Amino acid sequence: MSQGRITNRPYETAFSISRIDAWACRAPIKGGSVATSFGIMRDRPAVFVRIEDDQGWFGWGEIFANWPAAGAEHRVNLLMDDIAEIVLGKLWQTPEEMFWSLEKKTQIRAIQCGEQGPFAHVIAGLDITAWDLVSRRAELPLAKAINANAHQHVPVYASGIQIGAAQAEVPKARKAGFDAFKVKVGFGADDANRLVELSHAMKATERLFADANQAWSFDGARSFLQATRSVSLGWMEEPLRVDDAPQNWAELAALGVPLAGGENMAGKSEFADALASGSYSFLQPDVAKWGGITGCHEVARDIVEAGRTYCPHFLGGGIGLAASAHLLAAIGGSGLLEVDFNANILRAGFSSVEESINGGNWAIGSEPGIGITELPAAVLATVSLVRSCCV
Template sequence: MTLETSTVVPDLSGLHLGAGEAAGDRITGVRTSLAFLPLGNPISDAKVFTGRQKPLTEIAFVFAEITTESGLSGLGWAYSKRAGGPGMYAHAREVAPGLLGEDPSDISRLWTKLVWAGASVGRSGLATQAIAAFDVALWDLKGRRAGLPLAKLIGVHRDTVAAYNTSGGFLSMPIEAVVENAQRSVANGIGGIKLKVGQPDRKADLARVAAVREAVGDEFTLMVDANQQWNRQDGLRMGRALEPFGLEWIEEPLDAYDAQGHAQLAAALDTPIATGEMLTSVAEHAELLRLRSVDYLQPDAPRVGGITPFLKLLALAEHAGVSLAPHFAMEIHVHLSAAYPHTAWVEHFEWLEPLWNERLELRDGRMVVPARPGLGLSLSDQARAWTVETTTAGTLSVN
């Protein structure tokens, strides 16, 4: 059963609202929802094998649906794995009424308004992840108003983006299943495959990589992800041991906050270094770029606070000349990677497909940028069924 609440607010149409007055449209309703997507089987990466986390069994989503007096609507979301979803939802529903009466075009100003509304609990982390749902919804709305996909609204450099798959390479799967999944992914047209490593037994890691490399061939794109489980010494040893496999990158070899250590590995190894997915602010990513800690920057739009801060990261990354491989949320990141001028990838996860009525297309190892306006997505009946709580501020004009 879904618990639904509502917030009644005064009519703001007659108030002076500053910079947004000229456009004439106003936000009239915001619906914020909490849903839990169950996974078919528990998922484990190196953090589970080292005892730092429990297996992943579900993903929490905070959905935001925004409507305006002109009849426009936008859909956005944020997410959390293992813990934090209810906290994100609580923060989001608390600040949501601040959007009512505002011009939806003033996205940067509204992001600043929302982040300062909750500044006493911080301007990164859970607080900014919660408002990411609203920021994404506003960008979706803006694309729908313009009749353009988000990528075209920003300005694309490509209509398809190289795509790699992660969901078939988790450590909870026996090596035989990983090899089978890799071969199936290649047959289905994926452009690359990422394997989880970082087990206490380093030889087991190398054996998994060797088995998949043999199965897919020397020319196929292969990556590995240690999920922050090596120290600097082990990271260097494993990086050198992995060099013969011709990897596209080694992801998160060290603690996510060890920018200096990643810089040392990037300088010492031929294999590119990738990291950034666990960071929750522009400033943290900027430090990676300043120290030249990455060859592939991996920001996550919902984790850094939405599309607005992500676009700032695109500018910084372009200036630094690094490649881009955003984490998770392919439905958002296919648009953002298409708008990046340098080498860019998108991470393919079929886990989220039940949430949407639409599907993303893979073609010749690449993900096709949807032609539908905005993000080109609508919530499925299944997503509604997985929703456990909903709060509405103002008057919503969508179903």
């Protein structure tokens, strides 16, 4: 996999960061919690980041903070106390240069404290800010800054629907304009029967996906797929742990249900191994967990070139979702954009995000960058920690 594939850009790419601001946010959850097979979210966290140069140009990004429960404030402190000093005041020729430099310079720190994930999350968020800044300065939507021939619309699907609530939630998502739905499974023995029942209510033009969030052993995953043979699943996401034996993934893939994964992969080599295995039909890097725009663009290109489908994973706030939409539009292909259907003011509070979704598609629009210029009041009301750092 090669670096720096975005070439011959007809706009200025160099930038220097003079100020970094970061906000840890925690929004209450309507109904009390959001359940996955491995844990329960009792509030909705997010970390939003803003950078600014000495000319007043700025860019927004988002850092993954869903897990652990204390992750949001930790990521803000990690950014300000460990990483800000490496980026402030330095002239970067491109966002890619900053990304790969930060990956290299923080490796020992991350190993020393066993926190490779959190360091990767922070670097990913900073990379998004850099891309937003240079594309905003060029007066181009981020998708067009990456690829002049980027798509104007990308299809979306509703996610985050717990299988126990799916009979009630899928009709709501359908009414909201979605025609593809992903339900969370891996909670208990009734999940297979519930999925079969739900499939009977699907329209011929609709698609149904399932996500186990790494819940099962090989035997459990195989049993579930065999029990749901009558369901025309678009994909089965993370039926096994991401680090389970490759032969187990291969045996599941041989059952005929397309497999998906990637949100818990980090680094080009892990995605290369996943592609080489042949087990994954859909690969789902997350711009806020690893890679930002730079890394995810490279692996997304490899995914498409290998004949697989790139479908960005995202379960967070409005900034990361917008960045994911722009990257998918730039890559093209037949992928879908994941849109969490659970109520979350950290997503819905950005009016431009909600207005972008219509008729089962996300419209990229003509606003420069990712199309977000400030944190709305509803989001600022959820802030639990804010820190700034300047040259």
